[in-house]
Amino acid sequence: MALLNRTAVHEGDLYGAVGEFNDENELMEAIAQIRRQGYSKLEAYTPFPIHGIDDALGNKPSKLGWFVVCCGLTGATAAATFLWWTSAVDYPIVVGGKPLFAFTYSIPIMFELMILLSAFGSLYGMLGVNRLPRLYHPIFNYTNADRINDDGFVLAIEAEDPQFDAEECVRVLESAGAVNAEVVAK
Amino acid sequence: MADLATVIREECNPPMLEGEMSYHDITEQISSITEWKKAPRAWWIMISFTGTLLLLLLTMLTYLVSRGIGVWGNNSPVGWAWDITNFVWWIGIGHAGTLISAILFLLRQKWRTAINRAAEAMTIFAVACAAIFPLFHTGRPWRAVYWLFPIPNTYLHMWQNYKSPLEWDVFAVSTYGTVSILFWYTGLIPDLATLRDRSAPGLRKIIYGVLALGWRGASTHWKHYEKAYMILAGISTPLVLSVHTIVSFDFAVSVIPGWHTTIFPPYFVAGAVFSGFAMVMTLLILSRWALGLENIITIRHLELMNKVILATGTIVGYAYATEFFIAWYSGDTYERFTFLNRIAGPYWWAWWTMTICNCVIPQFFWIKKMRRNIAVMFIISITTNIGMWFERFVIIVLSLHRDFMPSAWGYFKPTLVDIGTYLGTFGLFLTLYLLFVRFLPMIAISEVKGTLSAQRHVDHIYEHYLEAHAAEAQESHGIA
Secondary structure (H helix, E strand, O other): OOOEOOOOOOHHHEEEEEEEEOOHHHHHHHHHHHHHOOOOOEEEEOOOOOOOHHHHHOOOOOOHHHHHHHHHHHHHHHHHHHHHHHHHHHOOOOOOOOOOOOHHHHHHHHHHHHHHHHHHHHHHHHHHHOOOOOOOOHHHHOOOHHHOOOOOEEEEEEOOOOOOOHHHHHHHHHHOOOEEEEEEEO | OHHHHHHHHHHHOOOOOOOOOOHHHHHHHHHHHHOOOOOOHHHHHHHHHHHHHHHHHHHHHHHHHHHOHHHOOOEOOEOOOHHHHHHHHHHHHHHHHHHHHHHHHHOOOHHHHHOHHHHHHHHHHHHHHHHHHHHHOOOOHHHHHHHHOOOOOOOOOOOOOOOOHHHHHHHHHHHHHHHHHHHHHHHHHHHHHHHHHHOOOOHHHHHHHHHHOOOOOEHHHHHHHHHHHHHHHHHHHHHHHHHHHHHHHHHHOOOOOOOOOOOHHHHHHHHHHHHHHHHHHHHHHHHHHHOOOOOOOOHHHHHHHHHHHHHHHHHHHHHHHHHHHHHHHHOOHHHHHHHHHHHHOOOHHHHHHHHHHHHHHHHHHHOHHHHOOHHHHHHHHHHHHHHHHHHHHHHHHHHHHOOOOHHHOOOOOOOHHHHHHHHHHHHHHHHHHHHHHHHOOOOOHHHHHHHHHHHHHHHHHHHHHHHHHHHHHHHHHOOO
């Protein structure tokens, strides 16, 4: 039974078919089952990360690490360059008989800036690839969207899926064990 | 046979939560603390008390700025005294939070999920308290910004001395504070979304909604989120080790007897973890009792923390012994004198307090009954922090007050402003902690659920195994 909780009429106005599962195991089984039927545009919404779900959904591993490595290298290089420029070029002054610039004494600050930029890179990089902050997302139109961050294990077959057919997808979800399966508007 | 298997199962996969709990129960129990319509009277009494201490801090700092740092007891030969002692003490306390959230995460110690949020919050508040001292001991904090950070200005017309460990410390501590906040916030995002979804439309929903950044728990998001979290844990681990290492360089790179030693970095880091765990323990014992979280922060969690306290406390004791041995073995007159002066000089009571609190008292934790006794661990958590404060006092004041020239010896006494400022930082620390408990989930909701899920998964495997073997046993021996 397809329930539209918004007055969406055209297929283009749909986010997809969404259903809820009792726990993570049922969700994982449903993902495998639905993917076997040829659906590829699936998205799961869960209160905590589920081990193995990326393989089940066919998500590629995150490449965030490479971005963070670049941030870290930028931090270390910027620190070394800055220390060299300030103490050996812009204002050369001998303190304690030490050389104007040396790699050894730059290590602590290079290290700290490497960490600092990596940390910003991890958080902002994560938000960036996830397109967050975001004010609106159609999944919040789902009746039980409020339970996702509580104990709802929600699976969506997105309308972008080439096989997508609203009524059919709701049936597919229900036969995989979903409760409250419905079509969700964009 | 089955009994043995059950025992093995409980040993290998001990429950993290007491009692049967569903995911919803976890959400409910932890979120409900932040959803009090009105805070209980006890909370108001506590925050009035800590708020008063906070006002004391503001008064003391205002007085210090208006009169100059002469209002503290620091004077030649003891140029660094309570200010730096308090700085090192607070920053050390902060280390436990990062250790719990980062190092225990990398070591896959799942029990950390019950305590990491509160410990991380405590880290941030402790770093805030620590930062007050170096900032205000400059006397003119608004100008100190130009002395500490390389901000182009027309006031100094020069750059910082990057060869100095004190300057390294500026970078270490400010990076540490920033990264701790980022790490804490990253962990909070899913839980803020939980609070947002639970709130009725209104201001509360808007605030949590803005803070949650539109988090919706999509698995493609969790994928990047877990990666980011792991990277943050990975970089915080060397960071936390570097911070206290660099703090110890402030001393080790000088030529003062008692400071000029290569053992300082590991010794300071162990001491930091030791005192930090003790502070987490003090706060958690009170919080779990006051908020009824005994089923999530179980005795087992506290016992594991006590083991860390025992281990790091023993490392600290070993470091003290090594210092004494090296002082004797070096044959250096000044070095030997400094250490004899610690035991039997005018500040003998400080050294003995430190040694008894840090080396003797935590050794009670070898006994299982003591590790699991709330009263015992509460007392030991307090004595540990007293001991660790005295450790910094011993290192700083006792090394400075009698150095090379007897004609330049002196005796440091704190003033009322010293004492008031120190007490005042407790006001800041505890007020922030109380606000945190009131408005943010003090236990990582999504992480506890993840741990429960993993637990159930392993339990399931054990059950299958036991069933299979029960059938086998029945077949071969005919046991019903």
